[in-house]
Amino acid sequence: MSFLDLKNITKIYPNGTKAVHETSLSIDEGEFMVFVGPSGCGKSTLLRMVAGLEEITEGEITLDGNLINEVDPSERDIAMVFQNYALYPHMNVYNNLAYGLKNRGIDKQAIEQKVNDAAKLLQISDYLQRKPSMLSGGQRQRVAMGRAIVRNPKIFLFDEPLSNLDAKLRIQMRLEIKKLQQKVGVTSIFVTHDQTEAMTLADKLAVINNGVIEQLSTPIEIYNNPKSLFVAGFIGSPQMNFMEGELKNKTLSAEGFEIKNVKSDYNGEVTLGIRPEHLSQSDNGLINLTVDLVEQLGSDNLVYGQLKDKKDFCYRCPGNLTIKKGSKLSLNIDNDNYFIFDKSSGKRVN
Amino acid sequence: MTRLFTSSFSHIILFIGISIMVVPVWMIFASSTHTSSFIYSHGLQFFIGDSFHENYLRVLLYQGGFFKEITALKMFFNSFIMATGVALLSVFTSLMAAYALVYYRTKYATFLFWLIFVTILVPLELRIFPTYSVMAKLNLVNSYFGLIVPISASAIATLFFRQFYRTVPDELLESAKLDGANTWRFFIDFLVPLSKTMIIAMFIFMFVFGYNQYLWPLLVTSSEQYWTVVMGLKMMSGSIVHRFAFVMMSMVPPVLIIIILQKHFIKGVFQDK
Ligand SMILES: Nc1ncnc2c1ncn2[C@@H]1O[C@H](COP(=O)(O)OP(=O)(O)OP(=O)(O)O)[C@@H](O)[C@H]1O
Ligand SMILES: [Mg+2]
Numbered sequence: 068m069s070f071l072d073l074k075n076i077t078k079i080y081p082n083g084t085k086a087v088h089e090t091s092l093s094i095d096e097g098e099f100m101v102f103v104g105p106s107g108c109g110k111s112t113l114l115r116m117v118a119g120l121e122e123i124t125e126g127e128i129t130l131d132g133n134l135i136n137e138v139d140p141s142e143r144d145i146a147m148v149f150q151n152y153a154l155y156p157h158m159n160v161y162n163n164l165a166y167g168l169k170n171r172g173i174d175k176q177a178i179e180q181k182v183n184d185a186a187k188l189l190q191i192s193d194y195l196q197r198k199p200s201m202l203s204g205g206q207r208q209r210v211a212m213g214r215a216i217v218r219n220p221k222i223f224l225f226d227e228p229l230s231n232l233d234a235k236l237r238i239q240m241r242l243e244i245k246k247l248q249q250k251v252g253v254t255s256i257f258v259t260h261d262q263t264e265a266m267t268l269a270d271k272l273a274v275i276n277n278g279v280i281e282q283l284s285t286p287i288e289i290y291n292n293p294k295s296l297f298v299a300g301f302i303g304s305p306q307m308n309f310m311e312g313e314l315k316n317k318t319l320s321a322e323g324f325e326i327k328n329v330k331s332d333y334n335g336e337v338t339l340g341i342r343p344e345h346l347s348q349s350d351n352g353l354i355n356l357t358v359d360l361v362e363q364l365g366s367d368n369l370v371y372g373q374l375k376d377k378k379d380f381c382y383r384c385p386g387n388l389t390i391k392k393g394s395k396l397s398l399n400i401d402n403d404n405y406f407i408f409d410k411s412s413g414k415r416v417n
Numbered sequence: 418m419t420r421l422f423t424s425s426f427s428h429i430i431l432f433i434g435i436s437i438m439v440v441p442v443w444m445i446f447a448s449s450t451h452t453s454s455f456i457y458s459h460g461l462q463f464f465i466g467d468s469f470h471e472n473y474l475r476v477l478l479y480q481g482g483f484f485k486e487i488t489a490l491k492m493f494f495n496s497f498i499m500a501t502g503v504a505l506l507s508v509f510t511s512l513m514a515a516y517a518l519v520y521y522r523t524k525y526a527t528f529l530f531w532l533i534f535v536t537i538l539v540p541l542e543l544r545i546f547p548t549y550s551v552m553a554k555l556n557l558v559n560s561y562f563g564l565i566v567p568i569s570a571s572a573i574a575t576l577f578f579r580q581f582y583r584t585v586p587d588e589l590l591e592s593a594k595l596d597g598a599n600t601w602r603f604f605i606d607f608l609v610p611l612s613k614t615m616i617i618a619m620f621i622f623m624f625v626f627g628y629n630q631y632l633w634p635l636l637v638t639s640s641e642q643y644w645t646v647v648m649g650l651k652m653m654s655g656s657i658v659h660r661f662a663f664v665m666m667s668m669v670p671p672v673l674i675i676i677i678l679q680k681h682f683i684k685g686v687f688q689d690k
Contacts, residue, residue, distance in 0.1 A: 140595050141596075141599060142597075145595060149588045155593075157611055
C-alpha cells in the first residue's frame with residue numbers, strides 16, 4: 068500500500084456537476100506528484116478532497132494507512148498553499164507561521180525554533196514582524212510556503228501557487244519549490260495548468276481531462292509516449308502537429324504523403340501527431356511547408372507555416388539556420404517519431 | 418485668485434455651519450455657570466460666569482424625584498450601565514448571529530436572515546406593551562436586566578457583520594482549518610480581530626442608542642432608583658441654570674465614548690488595510 072491512496076473517487080457537486088469520475092491513484096512517500104490539465108478539468112476538486120475541504124461523493128482516500136474520508140481537515144495533518152496564498156492579514160509573518168503550531172499545543176520555545184528555522188530556509192527572516200500587506204508577491208509566496216513547511220505535515224498540497232507571479236519569478240520559485248521539496252522530502256501534490264511547470268516539477272505526472280486521469284506516469288514517459296490524443300496535445304510546447312489520415316494494412320495515407328510499414332494493426336480513420344522538434348529538412352521530404360512566420364528564440368527557431376491543404380503546422384529547428392518568410396521547406400520525420408491515434412476515441416494505436 | 422476665493426468661500430460656509438451647531442451648546446454651557454436670578458434678569462449668556470462649581474455640584478447631588486430618592490449621579494450611573502450593557506450585549510449577539518448565518522450553511526440561512534431583518538420594521542415602540550408584559554411576568558421590572566435585554570437584539574448590527582463576513586475569502590477559513598483551527602477558534606482568532614474596527618463602530622453606535630432610550634426605561638421602571646439621564650431631563654425639577662447644567666452633563670458620556678474609541682477606530686482603519 069502506498070502512502071496516499073485514492074480509490075475510485077467520484078465527486079458530484081450539489082448542483083449536479085460531476086467534477087471527478089471514479090479516479091484512482093497512489094502516491095509514494097516523498098514523491099512529487101503533479102496534476103495537470105485544462106481549466107475546469109477537476110484538478111482543484113481532487114486536491115481539495117485530499118485536503119478535506121470538499122466532501123467525497125464516492126470512493127476512499129487513505130493516508131499513511133488510515134482511511135481519512137471522514138476526518139476533519141484540521142486533523143488530517145495536511146498543509147496547503149493556495150493560489151492567492153490566503154495569508155492571515157491581521158497577523159504578522161511570525162504569527163502566520165506559528166499559528167498552526169500554537170493550535171497543536173506546542174510550547175513557545177519549540178515554536179520559535181521551528182519558525183526561525185523555516186524562515187531561514189525560505190529567506191524571510193527579515194520580514195517576520197511585517198504584516199502580509201507589506202510584502203511583495205514573491206515574499207508572500209514564501210510565507211505561504213513557510214506556513215506549510217513549519218508544521219512538517221504528512222503532505223503538501225499546492226493549488227496553482229505560482230500563477231500570480233510574473234514570468235521570471237515563476238521560474239525562480241518553481242526551481243525553489245523543487246529544491247525545497249527534495250530537501251524536506253515531504254510527499255507533495257502540485258496542481259497547475261501550465262505544462263512546463265508540470266514537466267519540470269513532477270516526479271510523477273497525472274494528466275487530467277474532464278474529471279478523468281488520462282495518463283499517469285513520469286513526465287518524460289508522457290512526453291515520449293502519450294497514450295491519447297488529448298495528452299499528446301496537452302504536453303509539449305509548442306503543441307504537437309495533428310493531421311487527418313487513414314491507416315490501412317500498415318500504410319498511413321495523409322494529405323500529400325504516405326508512411327509505410329507502420330507498427331500497428333489498426334485499420335480506419337486516424338489522426339497523425341508529429342512534434343515540431345521531431346522534424347528535419349531534407350530533399351524530397353514527406354511534408355512540404357510554406358513558411359508564414361519565424362520566431363527566433365536564440366537557441367531554436369519556431370517556424371510556423373501551412374501545408375498544401377492550408378493546415379497550420381509548426382517546425383522547430385536549430386537557431387543557427389536562417390529561414391525566410393515565404394520559403395518552401397521539405398521536411399522528414401526523425402526516426403519514426405510520430406504518433407497515431409484512433410480518430411473517434413483518441414486512443415493511441417501505434 | 419479664483420482658487421483662493423473658492424477655498425475661503427468654502428471655509429466661510431463651514432464656519433457658519435459649525436457655528437450653527439456649536440453656538441447654542443456653548444450658550445447653554447455659558448448660561449449654566451451663572452446664577453439663576455442673573456439669567457432671569459439678563460437672558461441667555463455668551464460668557465462664562467462664576468457659579469460653575471456651585472451649580473454643577475448641586476445638580477449632581479440634589480435628591481430629585483417625587484420621593485427624593487435619586488441624584489443625578491445615580492442617574493449617570495444607571496445610564497452608563499444601561500448603555501454599556503446594551504452596547505456589549507448587542508455587539509456580542511449580532512457577531513454570533515452573523516457568524517451562524519454566514520458560516521453554518523443551512524438551507525434556511527437566508528430566510529432566517531430576512532426574518533431578523535424584518536424586525537427593523539417592528540421597532541420596540543410598536544411592541545412595547547407585549548414586551549412590557551413579558552418583562553413583568555418574568556419579574557424583571559425595575560432591574561438593569563429589564564432595562565437592557567429587550568433592546569439588545571440589533572438587526573442592523575447583524576446586517577453589518579453579516580455583510581462583512583461575506584467579504585472574508587473562503588480560503589482564509591480553509592487555510593485556518595488546515596492549520597488546526599476549529600469553528601470556535603476561527604471566530605476568535607480571525608473574525609473578531611478582522612472585524613475589530615466594525616465592532617468598535619457598532620459599540621459606539623449601540624452605546625449612544627442605549628443611552629438615548631427614553632420610552633422603554635420610562636415604562637419598565639417604576640422605582641426612581643432606576644431613572645436614567647434621559648428620563649431625568651424630563652423629570653428633574655429645579656431652576657433653569659440647574660437644568661442647563663444637567664443638559665450639559667448629559668452630553669458628556671456619549672461624547673466621551675466617541676472621543677476615546679474614535680482613536681482606536683481610526684487606528685484600526687489605517688493599520689489593517
Ligand atoms: N462549488 C462548486 N459547485 C459546483 N460546481 C463546481 C464547484 N466547484 C467547481 N465546480 C465545477 O467542477 C468542475 C471542476 O472544477 P475545478 O475547480 O476542480 O477545476 P480546475 O481543474 O481546478 O480548474 P482551474 O484550472 O480553472 O482551477 C468545473 O466544471 C467547475 O465548474
Ligand atoms: Mg483550480
